Amino acid sequence: DIQMTQSPSSLSASVGDRISISCRASQSITNYLNWYQQKPGRAPKLLIYAASTLQNGVPSRFSGSGSGTEFNLTISSLHPEDFATYLCQQSYSPPRTFGQGTMVQIK
Amino acid sequence: QVQLQESGPGLVKPSGTLSLTCGVSGASVFSSNWWSWVRQPPGKGLEWIGEIYHSGSSTYNPSLQSRVTILVDKSRNQFSLKLTSVTAADTAVYYCARSNEFWEVVVGATHYALDVWGQGITVTVSS
Numbered sequence: 001d002i003q004m005t006q007s008p009s010s011l012s013a014s015v016g017d018r019i020s021i022s023c024r025a026s027q028s029i030t031n032y033l034n035w036y037q038q039k040p041g042r043a044p045k046l047l048i049y050a051a052s053t054l055q056n057g058v059p060s061r062f063s064g065s066g067s068g069t070e071f072n073l074t075i076s077s078l079h080p081e082d083f084a085t086y087l088c089q090q091s092y093s094p095p096r097t098f099g100q101g102t103m104v105q106i107k
Numbered sequence: 108q109v110q111l112q113e114s115g116p117g118l119v120k121p122s123g124t125l126s127l128t129c130g131v132s133g134a135s136v137f138s139s140n141w142w143s144w145v146r147q148p149p150g151k152g153l154e155w156i157g158e159i160y161h162s163g164s165s166t167y168n169p170s171l172q173s174r175v176t177i178l179v180d181k182s183r184n185q186f187s188l189k190l191t192s193v194t195a196a197d198t199a200v201y202y203c204a205r206s207n208e209f210w211e212v213v214v215g216a217t218h219y220a221l222d223v224w225g226q227g228i229t230v231t232v233s234s
Contacts, residue, residue: 001169031211034220043202043224044153050211050218087153091219095168098153 002026002090006099012107017078021102023071023088032092035064035073038101039084048073049091078104109133111203111225119197119232125190129203129225136179137161141206142186143221144177146199154199158206159186193232200227 003026013019023033031051036044046055048064051071061076075082083106088099115127129142136142144156157167159177167175176189190197204221211218 032218034218036221043204043227044221045224046220046222049209049220049222050216053209053211055220055222089153089155089221094155094158094166095170096155096158096219098155100152 001095002029002092002097004088004090004097004099006086006088006102008102009100010103010105012105013078014107015078015080019075019078019104021073021086021104023066023073023099025069025071025090025092028068029090029092031067032090033064033066033071034089034091035062036087036089037082037084038087044087047086075104109205109223111205111223113201113203113225113228115228115230117229117231119193119230120234121194121232123193123232125188125193125197125201125230125232127188127201127203127228127230128185129187130183130185131205132184134205136181136184136186139208141219142177142179143204143206144188145202145204145221147202147227148196148199156188156190156201195232198230198232200229202227 005024007022033051035048038044052064085101085103110132112130141158143158159165174191179186203225205223206219207222209218
């Protein structure tokens with residue numbers, strides 16, 4: 001199985017801050033990497049697929065980058081509704097494993 | 108608008124079988140998508156369980172493969188999950204989701220991502 005490791009596991013930030021979350025794959029997955037946002041008690045929401053392509057309707061303050069084994073999700077300016085848990089997932093090969101998540105909390 | 112809805116028992120006895128159904132509306136299970144199950148134990152991360160195509164072709168997480176079956180019911184436009192010999196470790200919120208096909212024009216590659224999710228159903232394994 002391909003292991004996905006996110007860092008940090010949590011971070012505290014303020015509205016308006018720029019933040020980045022890292023996701024590392026245990027082997028090359030080229031750009032077969034998705035990012036999701038999950039709020040408590042809710043299903044995850046797709047933000048980005050193919051490492052850097054924004055899903056329809058996702059605000060442009062979200063961006064994704066990377067290839068191979070190293071990937072990043074960046075939020076350019078945090079909005080109040082962005083405080084949530086973010087998860088990466090590889091779609092390169094089954095089982096399509098997820099990272100453990102990064103919780104973004106209000107400072 | 109595509110919507111998915113999980114249904115099934117919220118309580119299953121240890122060593123029993125967990126059976127869930129995902130009803131699909133606004134799309135056909137015949138479409139060029141895979142249909143997936145994902146679970147989330149209390150306070151933990153997401154675990155991919157498996158997926159099925161309308162042809163019946165399926166792929167499972169090796170950690171669950173001996174106990175899991177995913178089927179598609181074209182006549183009812185739904186798909187299902189069956190997990191046998193359950194233990195407390197199978198207690199989780201179970202989500203069904205559509206694994207949609209996205210075309211990367213520049214390199215001519217197909218990507219899959221879970222773009223529509225059900226609301227989730229909590230299943231507890233307990234006597």
